[in-house]
Amino acid sequence: MLSVKDAEAIILNLVQPLNEQRDTEIIDLWAASDRILATPVTSSLDFPHWDNSAMDGYAVRYEDVQHSSSAQPTILEVVEAIPAGYQPQSTIQPGQAARIFTGAVMPAGADTVIMQEKTHKEENRVLILDAPQPRQFVRHKAAFYQAGTQLLLPGIKLNAQNIAVLAAAQCPQLSVYRRPRVAIFSTGDELVTAEQPLQLGQIVDSNQYALATLVKNSGAEPLLLGIVKDDPVALQQVITYAIANADIVISSGGVSVGDYDYVDKILESLEAKIHIRAVAMKPGKPLTVANFPTHNSVLYFGLPGNPGSALVTFWRFVQPTIKKLSGLAEGGKLEFLRVRSHDELRSNGKFETYIWGCLHLIDGVYEFYQASGSHSSGNLINLAQTNALAVLPVGKVLISPGEEVLVLFF
Numbered sequence: 332m333l334s335v336k337d338a339e340a341i342i343l344n345l346v347q348p349l350n351e352q353r354d355t356e357i358i359d360l361w362a363a364s365d366r367i368l369a370t371p372v373t374s375s376l377d378f379p380h381w382d383n384s385a386m387d388g389y390a391v392r393y394e395d396v397q398h399s400s401s402a403q404p405t406i407l408e409v410v411e412a413i414p415a416g417y418q419p420q421s422t423i424q425p426g427q428a429a430r431i432f433t434g435a436v437m438p439a440g441a442d443t444v445i446m447q448e449k450t451h452k453e454e455n456r457v458l459i460l461d462a463p464q465p466r467q468f469v470r471h472k473a474a475f476y477q478a479g480t481q482l483l484l485p486g487i488k489l490n491a492q493n494i495a496v497l498a499a500a501q502c503p504q505l506s507v508y509r510r511p512r513v514a515i516f517s518t519g520d521e522l523v524t525a526e527q528p529l530q531l532g533q534i535v536d537s538n539q540y541a542l543a544t545l546v547k548n549s550g551a552e553p554l555l556l557g558i559v560k561d562d563p564v565a566l567q568q569v570i571t572y573a574i575a576n577a578d579i580v581i582s583s584g585g586v587s588v589g590d591y592d593y594v595d596k597i598l599e600s601l602e603a604k605i606h607i608r609a610v611a612m613k614p615g616k617p618l619t620v621a622n623f624p625t626h627n628s629v630l631y632f633g634l635p636g637n638p639g640s641a642l643v644t645f646w647r648f649v650q651p652t653i654k655k656l657s658g659l660a661e662g663g664k665l666e667f668l669r670v671r672s673h674d675e676l677r678s679n680g681k682f683e684t685y686i687w688g689c690l691h692l693i694d695g696v697y698e699f700y701q702a703s704g705s706h707s708s709g710n711l712i713n714l715a716q717t718n719a720l721a722v723l724p725v726g727k728v729l730i731s732p733g734e735e736v737l738v739l740f741f
């Protein structure tokens with residue numbers, strides 16, 4: 332059976348990232364949070380835009396004040412006050428200073444700022460009580476960034492820092508990748524919505540709620556196609572619609588070997604190329620991944636129906652796919668943390684085993700706590716309030732308390 336690593340490589344190889352020419356939209360900077368920048372940004376502004384003061388104090392000529400001390404202060408004439416936001420009016424001559432405030436433009440002639448605490452003011456004169464370093468407390472024009480050079484690279488996620496830089500560079504509108512569209516539906520005659528009364532044998536379609544949330548959290552747009560009966564005609568209709576209207580299609584259920592598990596058969600009837608039918612992992616063994624000759628860039632994930640299996644396969648395979656597809660420069664590689672396990676973790680050693688639980692910060696160090704209760708992939712309940720999956724590779728049957736384990740943090 333295919334290993335998780337090989338399955339991941341096959342899947343990521345099938346992903347065709349959004350196109351930087353076609354798949355973009357212009358948005359307002361106020362709406363940019365978590366979007367992915369599609370084009371490089373340069374600015375015609377230098378940062379700082381002009382030499383300015385880093386302190387409240389006095390702008391002086393270094394050569395005037397270089398030998399100052401509290402015993403022998405230098406006395407300078409204060410010729411003007413320059414608050415932030417105002418243009419200096421004078422050129423500082425030998426023996427002169429300007430009162431200046433943090434962020435205010437340095438006046439011509441001055442090259443150094445003395446902080447207020449090292450001075451003593453007497454009417455229109457100031458006593459400099461300390462010898463400064465040359466050019467101290469001046470933030471020089473273009474010291475942080477030079478106009479015309481690369482400011483931001485495409486493929487970055489727009490967080491608060493990046494958005495602040497774009498605002499400062501006066502980019503009120505910008506080009507970002509469109510959000511990937513992800514169609515989601517659930518299969519099964521036993522499924523009802525959260526509002527419907529339950530008859531014996533029925534179960535709420537919780538997967539669709541979970542998957543919609545995960546899709547949104549991954550920066551994509553869910554297209555919810557509801558519950559589809561275990562009926563080949565209905566399944567064929569919904570899959571045909573989904574592949575024509577989405578970048579990724581996710582179904583849950585119907586991918587095992589039961590008489591009513593139709594997904595693979597319908598995909599074959601639609602001439603899909605099925606790249607993966609099962610993966611050596613637990614939970615999540617019956618996983619189907621396919622694409623279509625007619626809709627070459629659309630990827631189909633038939634996730635197993637058990638709630639634990641659907642979530643684990645999403646985290647392990649679908650989330651990195653969405654990331655890579657969405658234009659993120661860092662692509663889709665998952666990052667695992669190496670942490671200490673608080674609990675004993677067990678596997679049968681035959682499959683790569685994913686155990687859900689919580690990462691807790693203990694004295695500044697993450698530790699993994701296995702969720703209590705059944706780890707059956709049919710048990711949804713103890714997945715609540717978890718934030719991590721511990722991974723036991725094939726062949727590893729036991730992680731003892733205190734031993735290190737690789738963990739996927741979500």
Ligand SMILES: Nc1nc2c(c(=O)[nH]1)N[C@H]1C(S)=C(S)[C@@H](COP(=O)(O)OP(=O)(O)OC[C@H]3O[C@@H](n4cnc5c(N)ncnc54)[C@H](O)[C@@H]3O)O[C@H]1N2
Pocket residue numbers: 517518519521522534535536537538539583584585586587588589592614615616617634635636637638640708709
């Ligand atoms: N003979 C075998 N039987 C099974 C095997 C196997 O290898 N041989 N694999 C088991 C494993 S492992 C899994 S995982 C499941 C996968 O089953 P399917 O993908 O075919 O899913 P269903 O049969 O439709 O449902 C399984 C289970 O999950 C519940 N379910 C389905 N959809 C939802 C949903 N949207 N929300 C909540 N719960 C859902 C469904 O009621 C079933 O209980 O196959 C095993 N069998």
Ligand code: MOO
Pocket residue numbers: 612613614615616617635637639640708709
């Ligand atoms: O592989 Mo299944 O996902 O263990 O229940």
Ligand SMILES: [Mg+2]
Pocket residue numbers: 584585586587588589591592636
């Ligand atoms: Mg089944």
